[in-house]
Amino acid sequence: MNALLLTDGYKTGHHQQYPKGTEEVYSNWTPRSNSYAPKGCDKVVSFGQQYVFTWLHNYFQDHFFSKPKAQVCNEIKEELSLYLGTDYDVTHYEELHDLQYLPIKIKSLPEGVEVPIRVPMLTVVNTNPKFYWITNFLETILSTMLWQPMTSASIALLYKRIFKKWTLATDKENIDFIDFQGHDFSMRGMSGLQSAIISGMGHGAVFLGSDSLPVISSLRKYYKAEGFVLGSVNATEHSVMCAGTKDDEIGTFRTLMTTYPSGILSVVSDTWDLWKVLTDYLPQLKEDVLARDGKLVIRPDSGDPVAIICGEIRTLGGNTPKDKGVVELLWDIFGGTVNAQGFKVLDPHIGAIYGDSITTERAENICQRLSDKGFATTNVVLGIGSFTYQFNTRDTFGFAMKATAVVVNGERRAIFKDPITDDGIKKSAKGLIKVDVIDGEYVLIDEVTPEEENEGELQVIYEDGKFLNSTTLQEVRDRINATV
Missing domain, CATH: 3.20.20.70 (Aldolase class I)
Structure with missing residues (x-):
């Protein structure tokens, strides 16, 4: 299956919907609530990121980048034109194929640590201003794959x-x-x-x-x-x-x-x-x-x-x-x-x-x-x-990936959501974030500067097609067993 189909249908037009001049979209993955979790699950285990991004990297290599551009882009053009009832423009997909890697940077907390509710475990940002749209284009597949290993662990x-x-x-x-x-x-x-x-x-x-x-x-x-x-x-x-x-x-x-x-x-x-x-x-x-x-x-x-x-x-x-x-x-x-x-x-x-x-x-x-x-x-x-x-969903821990910062025409904007009709669970962080350890606990600090965003416990694990700071099963188990 064409890797460009690994998203929700409504995201296929978002590259046209961001403000003109958008250069960056910065999002984070956060457990927002444990209301539906078993009693006693007060924190969430960070686990599965290495699997998910390795799988995603390999899937795009095998089902997009390694295939002829005309083949994969014409295929998606035909499919989305039928799907949306329009002549779908695939120029942005063709440019991605020319790049030959996913232009994203992923930062993550170490796998095996426990994270309090409402503390982000992962950030995603595009590394090339031309591909601002790819951050949240990937939200669907990341959400699909991340919530379950974390929930089960x-x-x-x-x-x-x-x-x-x-x-x-x-x-x-x-x-x-x-x-x-x-x-x-x-x-x-x-x-x-x-x-x-x-x-x-x-x-x-x-x-x-x-x-x-x-x-x-x-x-x-x-x-x-x-x-x-x-x-x-x-x-x-x-x-x-x-x-x-x-x-x-x-x-x-x-x-x-x-x-x-x-x-x-x-x-x-x-x-x-x-x-x-x-x-x-x-x-x-x-x-x-x-x-x-x-x-x-x-x-x-x-x-x-x-x-x-x-x-x-x-x-x-x-x-x-x-x-x-x-x-x-x-x-x-x-x-x-x-x-x-x-x-x-x-x-x-x-x-x-x-x-x-x-x-x-x-x-x-x-x-x-x-x-x-x-x-x-x-x-x-x-x-x-x-x-x-199996009797769990993404809502067991209220997982969500939300954008909290964008750059438009060189200007950084801190963005957030806070629905007036909600009970506060869906309120997001704001702006760039970092996660620090204070008194032995992971703590969210939002609205930080770009320099501060490079500090803290979130470490780069994937950038522009390359893996960094990889971990092993034994290291993950050692972190988990230290908390039992």
């Missing part, structure tokens, strides 16, 4: 903080477990492959567990990831259990443990009757499970996650399987140890994972309920799926 960080808080309270000697306690199950429920990748990279910047395989190669390509990137385990699905037949489900368990005599093996256990698995089959398989050189992980997949893992709250203290929940039933069969903090830790040969409809609120409730029952929260892994990562 921010929510993943909230999960990790929940896990850390409860691990410190119930099993602090096992703190490294939290790197794997949130596992990405989201790929099948995302809106498309690119959505799965950019969201999955956001998760992978925070956690080390994922079943979204394309994320690994993307982190290697765009963030120079080396060695181990993300991990998972051997695991079944319902088709495997069904193929083994309902009448011989216990035989399927035996076969699986024979096939995988060591390591972690996750078995979906509610294809038919979870409680029968936990009260009939597993007691019969106890010696086989304990004889394995590894952990058998029981995976429920239906119902209320909190009640399934922790037991029905309305009958807390009862003795039915539903009253007890998965973790307590596993303790009844396999036992374990009581750690120095006084919490029960399952025998290392057995564990649990739940990955259906998990939210940050449910994760908090599961940890709270397990703790209340005297169990370490490290007895369970939570699969974080599209119920968390």
